[in-house]
Amino acid sequence: MADATPTRAPEGATGVLVLASGDVIWGRGFGAEGEAVGEVCFHTAITGYQEIMTDPSFEGQIITFTFPHIGNVGANHEDVEANHAHALGCIVREDVTAPSNFRAAEGFDSWLKARGKIGLAGVDTRALTRRIREGGAPNGVIAYRADGRFDVEALLAKARAWPGLEGMDLAKEVSCEAHHGWEGGVWELGSGYTSPLPLAGGAGGGQAPESRADLKAVPTPSPSRKREGNVPHVVAIDYGSKHNIFRNLVKAGARVTVLPATATFDDVMAQSPDGFFLSNGPGDPAATAEYAVPVIQKMLETDKPLFGICLGHQLLALAIGAKTTKMFQGHRGANHPVKRLEDGRVEITSMNHGFAVERETLPENARETHVSLFDGSNCGLELTDHPAFSVQYHPEASPGPQDSCYLFEKFVGMLG
Numbered sequence: 001m002a003d004a005t006p007t008r009a010p011e012g013a014t015g016v017l018v019l020a021s022g023d024v025i026w027g028r029g030f031g032a033e034g035e036a037v038g039e040v041c042f043h044t045a046i047t048g049y050q051e052i053m054t055d056p057s058f059e060g061q062i063i064t065f066t067f068p069h070i071g072n073v074g075a076n077h078e079d080v081e082a083n084h085a086h087a088l089g090c091i092v093r094e095d096v097t098a099p100s101n102f103r104a105a106e107g108f109d110s111w112l113k114a115r116g117k118i119g120l121a122g123v124d125t126r127a128l129t130r131r132i133r134e135g136g137a138p139n140g141v142i143a144y145r146a147d148g149r150f151d152v153e154a155l156l157a158k159a160r161a162w163p164g165l166e167g168m169d170l171a172k173e174v175s176c177e178a179h180h181g182w183e184g185g186v187w188e189l190g191s192g193y194t195s196p197l198p199l200a201g202g203a204g205g206g207q208a209p210e211s212r213a214d215l216k217a218v219p220t221p222s223p224s225r226k227r228e229g230n231v232p233h234v235v236a237i238d239y240g241s242k243h244n245i246f247r248n249l250v251k252a253g254a255r256v257t258v259l260p261a262t263a264t265f266d267d268v269m270a271q272s273p274d275g276f277f278l279s280n281g282p283g284d285p286a287a288t289a290e291y292a293v294p295v296i297q298k299m300l301e302t303d304k305p306l307f308g309i310c311l312g313h314q315l316l317a318l319a320i321g322a323k324t325t326k327m328f329q330g331h332r333g334a335n336h337p338v339k340r341l342e343d344g345r346v347e348i349t350s351m352n353h354g355f356a357v358e359r360e361t362l363p364e365n366a367r368e369t370h371v372s373l374f375d376g377s378n379c380g381l382e383l384t385d386h387p388a389f390s391v392q393y394h395p396e397a398s399p400g401p402q403d404s405c406y407l408f409e410k411f412v413g414m415l416g
């Protein structure tokens, strides 16, 4: 890593990462040309780069993949967790090779390019990861120019001017615009996405990929259809949700209606829910809390069950008076062990968070249910006076292990 001086790119370098500290890391650009500023984090998952790039929780972040071979199974139309790619870009060790997989529809390079996302290859990702582990997740700019001409001073100024994720509300920006019904279950080998509920227009085989427009075309079931066929109705608040959460709720037997992050309590109740779901999402939970917490507090005044994941967990904690804090480097990977305190069982989980709930601030009516076996941080809570619980990790996997899928069944089972 060299000091930031306005230099020409070294021979062959078409991409660069400029950190706010002044570190300049050269590499080879791929995907879309351009530049983007955000927080640089690292992710330890070995598979699932498409799900990771499309996870809306990564809005505002540039992902360093610690696994050296990223992109070699290409990209397909199914492994997406939202209708857009949300991570700003990715940093990888080896160049992306031609895809080799029966499911690949195109290369990872062209997939990123079509979504305006920047890739940087040829980086010593171990050194960068060590830097993040020791110094915390830095702000930085990732840039790709095929002609290799960069104004490093300007990129550095941009990295330094970026205010950082703390205090930033991004949920509103990635949430859906209007409420819609969710259709479609989980993916299965051989059949693709299952569709336990009929799809709009009679199309079978799961929701169309990467098309929020298609989702909007699905008529929202009228509240009068609530409990139709004894299917419990979950109203989910979309703070930047991953699709696999909704697929798992459907698999567990629920009907799901998705509402925007800014939905009011009246909007929620107009859907006649049997239970509430609070989704994952990007940014600082304390910033999103300004409009989310009053709604959640009203939800807790009803007798209906509530379940939250990741940002949803943090927002539930804030709604009951606890506090959240920015973590030093965050947790992002598909192998994070978590201990379930009730019986000591260990769940290997998928994680992606940069903020955490401060356990000491949990009120008397909340009980900690899960802790991280990596650093002891809080990973779950339940209320003792209300049927509400939440987890910091991602039981829906995508990517990652499915040890914690039982939580969807637990929640839907509570809906009575």
Ligand SMILES: NC(=O)CC[C@H](N)C(=O)O
Pocket: 057, 279, 280, 281, 282, 283, 284, 285, 309, 310, 311, 312, 352, 353, 354, 355, 356
């Ligand atoms: N995956 C998530 O929901 C992330 C929550 C929050 N934005 C965090 O980084 O901690």
